[in-house]
Amino acid sequence: MVEGGPGExxxxxxxxxxxxxxxxxxxxxxxxxxxxxxxxxPSKVVAIGKNYAEHAREMGGEVPGEPLMFIKPSTSxxxxxxxxxxPTGLSERVDFEGELAVVIGRLCRxxxxxxxxxxxxxxxxxxxxxxxxxxxKDVQFTRAKGFDTFCPLGPWIQTELDPADLGITTxxxxxxxxxxxxxxxxxxxxxxxxxxxxxxxxxPGDVILTGTPEGVGPLQIGDEVSVAIEGxxxxxxxVVSRD
Numbered sequence: 506m507v508e509g510g511p512g513e514x515x516x517x518x519x520x521x522x523x524x525x526x527x528x529x530x531x532x533x534x535x536x537x538x539x540x541x542x543x544x545x546x547p548s549k550v551v552a553i554g555k556n557y558a559e560h561a562r563e564m565g566g567e568v569p570g571e572p573l574m575f576i577k578p579s580t581s582x583x584x585x586x587x588x589x590x591x592p593t594g595l596s597e598r599v600d601f602e603g604e605l606a607v608v609i610g611r612l613c614r615x616x617x618x619x620x621x622x623x624x625x626x627x628x629x630x631x632x633x634x635x636x637x638x639x640x641x642k643d644v645q646f647t648r649a650k651g652f653d654t655f656c657p658l659g660p661w662i663q664t665e666l667d668p669a670d671l672g673i674t675t676x677x678x679x680x681x682x683x684x685x686x687x688x689x690x691x692x693x694x695x696x697x698x699x700x701x702x703x704x705x706x707x708x709p710g711d712v713i714l715t716g717t718p719e720g721v722g723p724l725q726i727g728d729e730v731s732v733a734i735e736g737x738x739x740x741x742x743x744v745v746s747r748d
Contacts, residue, residue, distance in 0.1 A: 523662075524610055524626065524709040543584035544629055544662045545608060545710040550577040551701050552604075552633055552650065556691050556716025563719050568691045572700045575646040577633070577656045577714075585659035585740050589634055590747035591726050592652050596636035599724050599744075602717035603675030603683050603732035606631035607694055608662050609711040616702040621695035624707070627664035630732045630740035631714050632657040632675075637723070658712065663737045668694055672735040673718065677728050685718030692716075 516539055518532035523545075554573040555561040561568045583589070591599055610626025633650065634657070640649035668687055675683035692700070697713055724730060724744045731741040 541585045541660050543582050543587075543658045544660070545658070545712070546582060547579055547608075547710045547712045548708055549579065549705075550582065550656055550712045550714060551575075551705075551707075552577055552714040553692070553697055553716045554646075556697075557685065557689050557718040558691060559685075559689075559719035560717055560721065561691075563721070572692045572697055574701060574704070575650060577650050580653055581651055581656035583654050583657050583742070585657070585742070587657065587742060588654065588745040589632075589657065589724070589730070589742050590652070590654045591724070591744055592636065593726075593746050593748050596639055596649075598636065598638040600635045600637045600721050601675055601677065601682065601724055601730045601732075602633040602635055602721050603673055604631045604633055604714045604717050605668060605671065605673060605687055605734055606658060607668075607698070607713040607715060609698075609707045609713070610709055612706065612708050614702050614706045616698050616707075618695045618699045621698040624698060624702075625694075626709065627662040628666050628668055628734075628737060629658055629662050629712075630660070630734050630737055631712070632730060632732050632740065632742065633714055633717060634724075635721075657732075657740055657742045659740045660738045666736050671737075672733075674733045675720070676731045676733070677722075677724065679729075682722055683718050683720035685720075687715070689718065690715060 514536040521527040634655040670688040
């Protein structure tokens, strides 16, 4: 748990599992003196493609008739301030995709839309890093989306938040590249949870990426990419060569 105002934020220690009963230990650490890891290691990351109309158009298509799902492996997950490894020699175009991520809090399957809120633990920022040239080359997205380090998550999970209309911004080296609001999602979060859970069982810690707005673009080695979402915080990562 993060407490305090800007410039004086602290981490409060807890005991117990985050998805069960917890107690505060009384320990407090300055946020500037700790290293934040990815806030969870999901068994799977289920991502949604073309869920903002303008992004669908910039990719040369329309919004799909139902949510377009694909999987990113758990090994693609990294935390804030960890490096995104550019797969030099395998890809010549790696893109950022800033997104709102939903963290599942309980075992669930075939969740009705009206009960979707019951299975949500909270929300965090995500970057669905994509080898765009491989995405265009391959029939499906596994290779383009699945490289190690291609799913930054963080900086933490916000458990008390209305996700209906949040500002979402992606910057590269401080320059704004994406700026939109979650109210522009074509398929809202309850719809996504119902759709995904109709196919597969979701377990605590699993993550659903809700889609990226327009403005996606390339990253270069040395870039710092940041995804900021209103009410959550900012997820920043630097791009390095995998070699």
